[in-house]
Amino acid sequence: MRMAELSAESGMPVATIKYYLREGLLHPGERTSPNQARYGDDHVQRLKLIRALLDVGGLSVATVGGVLAAIDAREPTNEVLGVTQRALVGGASDVDEEARAWALDLLHKLAAAHGWKFGPEHPAAPGLITTLCTIRALGHPALLDRIEDYATLADRIAEVDLDTLAAHPSLDRIVEAAVVGTVLGDRLFAGLRRFAQAAESGRRYPGGLG
Amino acid sequence: MRMAELSAESGMPVATIKYYLREGLLHPGERTSPNQARYGDDHVQRLKLIRALLDVGGLSVATVGGVLAAIDAREPTNEVLGVTQRALVGGASDVDEEARAWALDLLHKLAAAHGWKFGPEHPAAPGLITTLCTIRALGHPALLDRIEDYATLADRIAEVDLDTLAAHPSLDRIVEAAVVGTVLGDRLFAGLRRFAQAAESGRRYPGGLG
């Protein structure tokens, strides 16, 4: 199909598609002459993925470019997930040395208890350290009292996550499924958590908790 | 303390603090003359909370303003959490009627099975519906096969969430704790999930999953 059809099919303006082409999020179409090109269903699919990562995942255009490049390069799944995870968790903000040490210690204990291979080089480590330090700095340490329980439930979630991936038939799209599962999986679970919280709250405080 | 000290104490530029004052995120200081003011530790604390919601929570300045206003108005906890949740989950993007109906049906079944009071008016509903429709539109329905398990685990998480809140001694800061717990709690759990996924993946595919 040509540009106008791709635009109609995907529901997004021609100018925007050209922008994504410029930024390398979308592959150039197949050339039919020095300055003409044809696009296919893969372009439509790719545009959907781009919008999902931008809108629902909340990633930036540059970040989406990095994630898609990793997928296209057929890097090993772990590598692609690393890129994705680094994109999802904010970088390490500057916390003082004492707080960082405390967070590292906490995570080391947690990792030991749960059989995680923890190291500061893990893509999720900087974000987690920042979050822990922030909660502590805000003076809400009680929020961390039950972190052990959260870790246990994270293990259960991860089992389901991996089951889901394993059930995926096509090896070709498994990497994309992993990315979608990571980015949208967080949103999905966060939403379910909201509903569960509301229900639990209603159960415990039938009159509203003031 | 005065502006320069507040700036030093909080580590952020005077111009930025003035900006937050303008936007109503930070209360004006106590007046000492028609055009002079003094600030206190509560201002330092508030600035920390603002940075946490902006940086770690990823909220916009306008959204933070709304959440803080709800806290300051001493609205009921449920109301404040509603504001917070609407801020966290993106609004409803335009999905076609058939997809929306499918998502609503799915959520209704889930809610019935888990004792949730589901309704489209729940603050988390639009975001969840959008996420579900997006996953389906991307052609990864397998990611939803185990949503029942996710919902069950969300219930377990919510129990811990509410336990944590209940353990909080000071009624005065419980609303703030609820907000911090909601905003940073998602980030925290997402980080733990990353580690658990890595561990589970390593357990199942010792050589890396290609």
Add this chain to the structure above:
DNA sequence: CCAGGATGGATAGTCACAGTATCCATTATG
């Protein structure tokens, strides 16, 4: 008690990001 630096408040400027819009030299196509 007064010179010089700080403050509150208003206004304007900057920068990055995510598109949009305009041009134009080709290409297609009726």
Add this chain to the structure above:
DNA sequence: CATAATGGATACTGTGACTATCCATCCTGG
């Protein structure tokens, strides 16, 4: 072959989050 569409380059817009400048007070050390 006249009209419309395309690829590519370049320029423009709008929003969000600051950042800088001004200036009429204020305060404070000498």
